[in-house]
Amino acid sequence: MGQSASRNPDPSDLHVGIIMDGNGRWAARQGLARVQGHRAGALAVHRSLAAAYCFGVDVLTLFAFSEDNWHRPPREVATLLEIFEGFLRDEAAWLRSSGIRQSVIGRRDRLPRSLLEAIEQAEGSTAAGRAMDFRLAIDYSGREAILGAARLVSKGSLVPEEEFARLLAAATHAPSSSPEIDLLIRTGGEQRLSDLPLWEIAYAELYFTDRMWPDFDAADLAAALDSFRRRDRRFGRILELAVS
Ligand code: IPE
Numbered sequence: 434m435g436q437s438a439s440r441n442p443d444p445s446d447l448h449v450g451i452i453m454d455g456n457g458r459w460a461a462r463q464g465l466a467r468v469q470g471h472r473a474g475a476l477a478v479h480r481s482l483a484a485a486y487c488f489g490v491d492v493l494t495l496f497a498f499s500e501d502n503w504h505r506p507p508r509e510v511a512t513l514l515e516i517f518e519g520f521l522r523d524e525a526a527w528l529r530s531s532g533i534r535q536s537v538i539g540r541r542d543r544l545p546r547s548l549l550e551a552i553e554q555a556e557g558s559t560a561a562g563r564a565m566d567f568r569l570a571i572d573y574s575g576r577e578a579i580l581g582a583a584r585l586v587s588k589g590s591l592v593p594e595e596e597f598a599r600l601l602a603a604a605t606h607a608p609s610s611s612p613e614i615d616l617l618i619r620t621g622g623e624q625r626l627s628d629l630p631l632w633e634i635a636y637a638e639l640y641f642t643d644r645m646w647p648d649f650d651a652a653d654l655a656a657a658l659d660s661f662r663r664r665d666r667r668f669g670r671i672l673e674l675a676v677s
C-alpha cells in the first residue's frame with residue numbers, strides 16, 4: 434500500500450490489534466467456570482483500552498468473537514453476547530468524554546436486537562471522538578470480510594487497493610477505510626490467526642505472549658510496544674545506505 438521504507442509510525446500513527454485469547458484457560462486454572470474468565474476478560478479490555486489511550490495508540494482493534502465462536506455451547510455464547518452488551522453500555526460515557534470513537538466491526542445480522550441497540554448507541558454517542566479509534570470485532574471472520582468486500586465489487590471492474598480497503602470497511606461496518614494493523618498481539622500462547630484479521634496484517638509485526646487475556650495489563654502492552662519499536666520494518670525494500 435505504498436509504504437516507504439522509512440515508515441515507522443510514531444505512537445500517534447499506530448494501529449494495534451489484539452486477539453484476546455485465554456479466558457477459558459485462565460478460569461480453569463483457578464477452578465472457575467469459563468464464563469468467569471470472560472467476565473475477567475471484560476475488565477482486561479477496559480484496562481488495555483485505557484493503557485492504549487495513555488500510550489498514544491491511534492487505533493486499537495480488539496478481536497472479541499470470531500465467526501467460529503458461534504460453535505461454542507449456547508450458554509457460553511449467550512453470556513459472551515451479554516458481556517459485550519454490558520461493556521458497550523457501561524463504557525460509552527467515559528469513551529465519549531475521552532474523545533474515543535467506538536465502533537464494532539463484523540457481521541451484524543446474527544446479533545440479538547438488544548446488542549445491536551447497544552452498538553448503535555455507543556457508536557452514535559462517541560462518533561465525534563477524534564483522540565483515538567476503538568474497534569471491537571464481534572462475529573468477525575477475516576475471510577468473510579474479504580468475501581464481503583469482493584461481493585461489493587462491480588462485476589468485471591478493476592479495483593485499486595485503496596478502494597478495496599474501503600469496500601472491506603463497508604462490508605464489516607467499519608466507519609472508515611480498513612486501516613492496516615501495525616502491531617498484532619495475541620495473548621494465550623497460541624501462535625495462529627484463527628480467521629481473524631487477514632487483509633489488514635499484510636505487514637503487521639506479530640507479537641505472541643503466553644499471558645492469558647484476563648491477566649493482560651498496561652505493562653504487557655508496554656512490553657509489546659517496546660518490542661514493536663525495536664523491529665526493523667523494511668516493507669520488502671533495502672536501506673538506501675546498503676546500496677553499493
Ligand atoms: C478468548 O478466550 C475469548 C473468546 C474467544 C470469545 P477463550 O474463550 O478462547 O479462552 P481459551 O482459549 O479457551 O482459554
Ligand code: IPE
Nearest residue numbers: 452453454496497498499627
Ligand atoms: C480466537 O480465539 C477468537 C478470539 C479471541 C476472538 P479462539 O480460542 O476462538 O481460537 P482457536 O480456537 O484457539 O483457534
Ligand code: MG
Nearest residue numbers: 454455456621
Ligand atoms: Mg481460545
